[in-house]
Amino acid sequence: MENQQETLVSRNRRIILFPFPFQGHINPMLQLANLLYSKGFSITILHTNFNTPKISNYPHFTFISILDNDPEDERFSKSSLINFAPNFIFKQDGADVLRKELELLLALEKDELVSCLITDAFWHFTQSVADSLNLPRLVLRTSSLYSTIIFSSIPLLDDRGYFTLDDSHLEEQVSEFPLLKVKDILKIGIKSDKDPYAELLSEMIKQTKASSGIIWNSFKELEETELERVQHDFPVQSFLIPFPKYLTSSSSSLLDQDQTVIHWLDQQSTESVLYVSFGSISQVDEKEFLEIAHGLVNSKQPFLWVVRPGFVKGSTWLESLPDEFLGEKGRVVKWAPQQEVLAHEATGAFWTHSGWNSTLESVCESVAMICSPFRGDQSLDARYMSDVLRVGVYLENGFERGEISSAIKRVMVDEEGKEIRERVRVLKQKADVSLMKGGSSNESMESLVDYISSLQV
Numbered sequence: 109m110e111n112q113q114e115t116l117v118s119r120n121r122r123i124i125l126f127p128f129p130f131q132g133h134i135n136p137m138l139q140l141a142n143l144l145y146s147k148g149f150s151i152t153i154l155h156t157n158f159n160t161p162k163i164s165n166y167p168h169f170t171f172i173s174i175l176d177n178d179p180e181d182e183r184f185s186k187s188s189l190i191n192f193a194p195n196f197i198f199k200q201d202g203a204d205v206l207r208k209e210l211e212l213l214l215a216l217e218k219d220e221l222v223s224c225l226i227t228d229a230f231w232h233f234t235q236s237v238a239d240s241l242n243l244p245r246l247v248l249r250t251s252s253l254y255s256t257i258i259f260s261s262i263p264l265l266d267d268r269g270y271f272t273l274d275d276s277h278l279e280e281q282v283s284e285f286p287l288l289k290v291k292d293i294l295k296i297g298i299k300s301d302k303d304p305y306a307e308l309l310s311e312m313i314k315q316t317k318a319s320s321g322i323i324w325n326s327f328k329e330l331e332e333t334e335l336e337r338v339q340h341d342f343p344v345q346s347f348l349i350p351f352p353k354y355l356t357s358s359s360s361s362l363l364d365q366d367q368t369v370i371h372w373l374d375q376q377s378t379e380s381v382l383y384v385s386f387g388s389i390s391q392v393d394e395k396e397f398l399e400i401a402h403g404l405v406n407s408k409q410p411f412l413w414v415v416r417p418g419f420v421k422g423s424t425w426l427e428s429l430p431d432e433f434l435g436e437k438g439r440v441v442k443w444a445p446q447q448e449v450l451a452h453e454a455t456g457a458f459w460t461h462s463g464w465n466s467t468l469e470s471v472c473e474s475v476a477m478i479c480s481p482f483r484g485d486q487s488l489d490a491r492y493m494s495d496v497l498r499v500g501v502y503l504e505n506g507f508e509r510g511e512i513s514s515a516i517k518r519v520m521v522d523e524e525g526k527e528i529r530e531r532v533r534v535l536k537q538k539a540d541v542s543l544m545k546g547g548s549s550n551e552s553m554e555s556l557v558d559y560i561s562s563l564q565v
């Protein structure tokens with residue numbers, strides 16, 4: 109991770125950013141905010157009370173809570189936000205609340221001009237608000253270009269009947285996207301384009317196309333072909349910046365990261381440890397949990413496993429495991445400083461749910477992957493990592509202890525693992541070069557700053 113030198117300029121331009129309130133969305137938005145601050149912009153963060161970012165870690169930003177301020181309003185209760193995808197509610201109501209908040213803010217700012225609003229792509233209703241206030245809106249898309257292209261094709265895939273195919277078709281190729289199998293498409297988790305989640309994705313795509321620009325947490329050399337397609341399909345400027353190469357996301361972690369793991373890793377041999385984490389939302393049932401545990405122990409490799417409280421449905425934490433089950437080689441924690449773990453020389457591979465932040469963090473630290481996607485974009489990114497870039501092994505059939513330990517052996521012990529590590533090392537090098545003067549990410553960052561500075565409000 110590079111050190112960001114703060115540009116010494118007087119701050120007379122403000123940017124308002126609005127992250128979607130989940131860990132995988134908050135991290136890249138706050139990384140982006142820090143980068144823009146380092147380029148001389150003042151920063152205001154709009155946030156919900158649900159999953160409020162750690163404000164004390166950002167004394168240089170202004171924070172304003174919006175949307176769920178009324179404790180009496182059950183639409184904003186914790187459970188309805190958690191079920192945001194199927195029951196997404198922030199449409200006209202959300203737009204009205206945001207418009208009032210922005211009008212107040214714009215009226216307040218006398219010495220500084222507000223250059224633009226940057227919102228998560230999921231906050232699609234913010235486009236109409238920004239338009240009505242003549243405020244340019246840029247979108248932060250927190251997933252890959254590849255998965256976004258597939259998401260933009262959901263109506264087509266639905267037309268062709270993919271979402272209703274039965275299990276006998278799971279292994280078939282998707283002819284419109286030959287990289288994918290039918291099971292990858294089904295794993296997105298929608299049944300038809302009338303599904304509320306599909307509607308959310310479709311609005312997201314529509315309003316992203318209507319925005320003033322798209323910021324992607326990625327880099328050109330990682331998704332070069334997809335960039336061409338995006339430039340063709342999305343008629344606005346795209347800026348590709350791999351945030352994990354610039355900063356860690358520790359300061360925006362909602363859970364406390366267990367720092368003692370670094371000392372534990374210091375005592376392990378080089379590239380000997382399998383790091384295991386399935387992100388901030390995924391859950392398994394007890395049977396799957398036990399398969400994972402058996403697979404890990406049977407592999408006989410040292411492992412560092414993040415088991416988030418709530419990860420196992422119906423359990424508080426590890427109570428379904430027999431005492432001493434994990435033995436000497438395994439370390440389990442509730443939450444880890446993931447980027448530091450991936451950067452540690454003892455880490456040999458990452459068994460991940462293929463969330464986009466985790467995937468990119470792994471690439472940026474040149475760590476080979478085992479991919480176990482759960483839902484949403486994860487199956488698409490897993491397929492891309494395993495079949496296009498060939499930097500991961502895709503565990504395609506869920507959690508089965510025999511398949512798990514054989515995948516671990518392939519990546520940690522076999523010749524195949526060495527080849528995967530070599531490929532991911534080359535990718536990391538490309539990411540490093542992209543940050544240098546004249547490199548693609550560096551140029552993207554500079555043109556983003558120029559572009560925002562040029563916006564007339």
Ligand code: UDP
Pocket residue numbers: 131132133135357361365385386387388389390414442443444445446447462463464465466467469
């Ligand atoms: N993360 C972390 N500690 C952990 C596990 C994850 O700090 O023990 C961070 C990780 O570095 C990443 C984010 O949480 O930035 C997870 O985002 P991702 O897109 O990978 O998955 P999601 O949680 O959205 O499913």
